[in-house]
Amino acid sequence: MIRVLERRRAAGALLAASVATALCASGAGTAAAAGTSTATTRAATPVTVTVSSAGSGQSGTGFAGFSYEKDRVGAGMFDAHDTNLVSLFRLLGPSVLRLGGNLVDMVNWNPTGSGGSASQIAPADVDKLAAFVHATGWKVLYGINLKTNNSANAASEAAYAAKALGSSLLAFEIGNEVNYYTSESAYEASYNNYVKAIRAKVPSAVFDGPGTAGTTSWLTPFGTHERSNALTILSMHAYIGNNSGATISGMLASTAPGGVLTNLCSAVGGARAAGGVAQWRMTEANSYFHGGEPGVSDVQAAALWALDFMDDVAAHGGSGVNFHGGTSTQFPLYYSPIMFSGLNPTGVQAVYYAELLWSLAGAGTLHSATVSGASGVTAWGIGANVMLDNKSSATLTATVHLSGSATRAAAYPLTAPSLTSKSITIAGSGVSVTAAFHPTPQQLTVSGSTVTVTVPAGSAMLIVTG
Numbered sequence: 001m002i003r004v005l006e007r008r009r010a011a012g013a014l015l016a017a018s019v020a021t022a023l024c025a026s027g028a029g030t031a032a033a034a035g036t037s038t039a040t041t042r043a044a045t046p047v048t049v050t051v052s053s054a055g056s057g058q059s060g061t062g063f064a065g066f067s068y069e070k071d072r073v074g075a076g077m078f079d080a081h082d083t084n085l086v087s088l089f090r091l092l093g094p095s096v097l098r099l100g101g102n103l104v105d106m107v108n109w110n111p112t113g114s115g116g117s118a119s120q121i122a123p124a125d126v127d128k129l130a131a132f133v134h135a136t137g138w139k140v141l142y143g144i145n146l147k148t149n150n151s152a153n154a155a156s157e158a159a160y161a162a163k164a165l166g167s168s169l170l171a172f173e174i175g176n177e178v179n180y181y182t183s184e185s186a187y188e189a190s191y192n193n194y195v196k197a198i199r200a201k202v203p204s205a206v207f208d209g210p211g212t213a214g215t216t217s218w219l220t221p222f223g224t225h226e227r228s229n230a231l232t233i234l235s236m237h238a239y240i241g242n243n244s245g246a247t248i249s250g251m252l253a254s255t256a257p258g259g260v261l262t263n264l265c266s267a268v269g270g271a272r273a274a275g276g277v278a279q280w281r282m283t284e285a286n287s288y289f290h291g292g293e294p295g296v297s298d299v300q301a302a303a304l305w306a307l308d309f310m311d312d313v314a315a316h317g318g319s320g321v322n323f324h325g326g327t328s329t330q331f332p333l334y335y336s337p338i339m340f341s342g343l344n345p346t347g348v349q350a351v352y353y354a355e356l357l358w359s360l361a362g363a364g365t366l367h368s369a370t371v372s373g374a375s376g377v378t379a380w381g382i383g384a385n386v387m388l389d390n391k392s393s394a395t396l397t398a399t400v401h402l403s404g405s406a407t408r409a410a411a412y413p414l415t416a417p418s419l420t421s422k423s424i425t426i427a428g429s430g431v432s433v434t435a436a437f438h439p440t441p442q443q444l445t446v447s448g449s450t451v452t453v454t455v456p457a458g459s460a461m462l463i464v465t466g
Contacts, residue, residue: 146175223275292335
């Protein structure tokens with residue numbers, strides 16, 4: 001379980017100002033060379049990053065995952081024969097696929113159905129899903145309809161899913177954002193009813209919940225009451241706000257001190273501790289709800305935001321984030337990590353690159369880090385590696401004091417021509433629809449436990465040491 005990872009962030013007002021400056025600077029021109037972002041002709045700003053040698057918890061495999069609408073199972077999106085989608089999942093390493101969203105409460109289990117319909121889930125659909133997750137090495141948080149269902153039908157579906165998925169099943173979840181249509185006490189009664197019915201058929205079944213959005217008031221009572229009733233993951237959903245108010249500056253400010261997502265992570269972490277649940281997870285999250293906003297949720301700024309958001313979750317003891325994506329029959333999902341045309345993947349975009357950079361850092365002990373010399377810059381350590389997130393308009397010359405000594409280091413910059421650009425690369429390489437990815441990291445000189453690296457404006461940098 002991850003404990004609190006202390007960070008030193010710039011004040012929200014300074015961050016907003018630096019973001020505004022960065023946006024203006026990025027409009028002046030594009031990068032002159034690969035790995036270079038905005039404002040490269042300016043003198044670099046010296047900063048000092050000091051990574052604590054003390055550990056603050058663990059960042060495990062499966063931290064950076066996905067969330068998809070449940071009806072995509074019946075639609076046939078998860079197909080082991082879709083080698084492109086399998087490869088894009090596998091590139092992130094073993095992780096967690098959550099199946100739920102608004103559509104989980106609109107599609108139901110039909111044990112005699114033939115499959116292949118987005119309006120229901122049939123045995124053949126679950127078999128197809130199982131083959132897909134076995135091919136990818138991912139685990140599943142499997143959502144079950146509450147709003148238009150009954151406990152007997154839920155138990156029938158759960159029994160089939162548990163058998164088909166086997167060890168790939170991480171947990172079940174009951175309903176989606178139920179605080180919008182019922183009370184906490186009424187949901188607990190429904191949860192208890194469903195758990196009893198499901199565990200009668202699947203004695204080993206465990207659950208996440210309550211999966212609320214917009215309020216944290218349910219978390220402590222629900223966790224306290226249900227921790228001994230098969231609840232193993234306290235879950236919450238996180239968005240900054242409605243996409244009608246989406247801005248890059250607002251998105252980046254959401255993870256600053258006092259920001260909406262920082263406060264939310266703190267509240268969920270506190271509720272997990274108070275309720276005594278084993279772990280907590282953001283099982284559905286992205287920038288702005290109703291699918292995000294083009295030019296905000298799908299550009300370089302969103303990649304930098306996603307890194308800070310994952311840091312926020314980890315810093316408050318969370319076990320991971322499931323970024324919502326795929327496709328929806330309700331509205332376009334501009335924020336989706338993987339882009340689709342119908343059921344077919346067509347490429348990846350901003351949030352995927354953030355998840356990939358996070359996964360390249362590997363699993364390991366979390367370390368706090370302080371940054372001095374510039375605002376709009378955050379940093380943290382994962383194992384012996386270091387992440388720097390530069391949202392400012394200044395190119396940085398960062399002197400990094402590692403958490404321990406090293407003999408070698410390589411830099412993986414996540415860059416784009418501007419904060420509003422979709423042309424994102426990691427160490428000079430994009431990710432193709434086939435998951436081809438050929439980064440060329442920059443080799444750095446290490447002196448004991450100190451390394452110096454240039455971090456372009458509006459970019460992130462992963463330093464991998466050995």
